[in-house]
Amino acid sequence: MRIAAFEVRDDERPAFDEAAERTGVRIELHAGRLTPDAVPLVRGCDGVSALGQSRFDAPMLETLSRMGVRAVATRTIGYNHIDLDEARRLGIMVLNADYAPNGVAEYTVMFILLVLRNYKPALWRGQVYDFSLKGLRGRELRNLTVGVMGTGRIGATVVECLTGFGCRILAYDPHPKASVAEHAEYVDLETLYAQSDVITLHMPLLESTHHIINRESIARMKDGVVLVNCARGELMDLDALIDNIEAEKIGGLGLDTVETEGELIHRDRRTDILTNRGIAYLRQFPNVVMTQHMAFYTDAAVHSMVACSVDGIKAVLEDGDFRTRLV
Incomplete structure (x- = not known):
C-alpha cells in the first residue's frame, strides 16, 4: 500500500517514519500542498494525506478517483476543505484526525487570560523598559460569565478547565451533553450573547455556522465583550x-x-509584500492577541494527527474497518 502525504512539516517527518515502520505502508512525503500541478505525485498511490490548505473539491476528487485513490485523510479535525458529497459519490473514503482536546482547550483558556490581563501592551512596554501601570488594569475571571459556543470534545474540555476559576459558565450546542451540564448552564444563543463577558467558539465550520459572529450577533452582546476563536476563522x-x-x-x-x-498560516512571509490588509490592521490593536493557527500544536497532537492519517487509510482499505470513515 502506498500513501502520498502533502503539506508535511519537518516536525511531522519522524512521526511518518514511525508510522511507516509500524504499519509497513510506503509513505511518500511532500512539503507542498496538493494542487492540480502536484497531482502527478499521487500516481500509484492508494491514499492521500494532507492538511487543511489542500483543497479536495469535486475536480480534484474526480482526478484522484481516476488515478485509483480510494481514501483521503486530513490531518486535521476540521474537514470543510473536502467535498464530502462528491467523495461519497465517487466512493472515496474520507477520514479526519483525532487528538486529545486538551491542547486547544488549554490554549483557549490562555487566550482568555492574556486578553483579560492586557498582556500584549504590558509585553510591549516591558521591551522598552516602560514599567508603568496606566491602562493595564485587568479583570478577574472568577467575577465573569464565560459563554462556550459548541460543546464537542474541545468545548467540553474548555468547560472543564474553566471550572477551576470559579466563573459562571454558559454553553450553547444543538446537542447538549449531560456531562457538560454538570458544570455549565445550557442556554440559547440570545441568552449567551446577552449575558457573557467572554465568548469562546468551538464549533465546526458549516454553512449554518459561517460568520455566526457578525455585526448583528455582536450588537446583541455586552459592551466590552471578549471574543476568542481557536476553531475556524470563517466563523467570524x-x-x-x-x-x-x-x-x-x-x-x-x-x-x-x-x-x-x-496564504499566511504556517509560512514565513517576512520578506513578502502582503496584501491581506484586514489581518494586518486587526493585529495592530493593543487588545487583540493573534497567533498563527497553532492552538493544536503540541508534541502529542502532531504524533496523533500523523498516526490517525496513516492508520486510518490502512484500516479502511486493507482491513475493511469502515468505522474510521468520516460520515
Missing part, C-alpha cells in the same frame, strides 16, 4: 471584528485563526 466576519474593535464594542480578541488567513 473579519470586517465586523475590525469595526467593533474600533467602536470599542468588543473589549478584546484572542484569535488563533482568522478568515482570509490561507
Whole structure:
C-alpha cells in the first residue's frame, strides 16, 4: 500500500517514519500542498494525506478517483476543505484526525487570560523598559460569565478547565451533553450573547455556522465583550471584528485563526509584500492577541494527527474497518 502525504512539516517527518515502520505502508512525503500541478505525485498511490490548505473539491476528487485513490485523510479535525458529497459519490473514503482536546482547550483558556490581563501592551512596554501601570488594569475571571459556543470534545474540555476559576459558565450546542451540564448552564444563543463577558467558539465550520459572529450577533452582546476563536476563522466576519474593535464594542480578541488567513498560516512571509490588509490592521490593536493557527500544536497532537492519517487509510482499505470513515 502506498500513501502520498502533502503539506508535511519537518516536525511531522519522524512521526511518518514511525508510522511507516509500524504499519509497513510506503509513505511518500511532500512539503507542498496538493494542487492540480502536484497531482502527478499521487500516481500509484492508494491514499492521500494532507492538511487543511489542500483543497479536495469535486475536480480534484474526480482526478484522484481516476488515478485509483480510494481514501483521503486530513490531518486535521476540521474537514470543510473536502467535498464530502462528491467523495461519497465517487466512493472515496474520507477520514479526519483525532487528538486529545486538551491542547486547544488549554490554549483557549490562555487566550482568555492574556486578553483579560492586557498582556500584549504590558509585553510591549516591558521591551522598552516602560514599567508603568496606566491602562493595564485587568479583570478577574472568577467575577465573569464565560459563554462556550459548541460543546464537542474541545468545548467540553474548555468547560472543564474553566471550572477551576470559579466563573459562571454558559454553553450553547444543538446537542447538549449531560456531562457538560454538570458544570455549565445550557442556554440559547440570545441568552449567551446577552449575558457573557467572554465568548469562546468551538464549533465546526458549516454553512449554518459561517460568520455566526457578525455585526448583528455582536450588537446583541455586552459592551466590552471578549471574543476568542481557536476553531475556524470563517466563523467570524473579519470586517465586523475590525469595526467593533474600533467602536470599542468588543473589549478584546484572542484569535488563533482568522478568515482570509490561507496564504499566511504556517509560512514565513517576512520578506513578502502582503496584501491581506484586514489581518494586518486587526493585529495592530493593543487588545487583540493573534497567533498563527497553532492552538493544536503540541508534541502529542502532531504524533496523533500523523498516526490517525496513516492508520486510518490502512484500516479502511486493507482491513475493511469502515468505522474510521468520516460520515
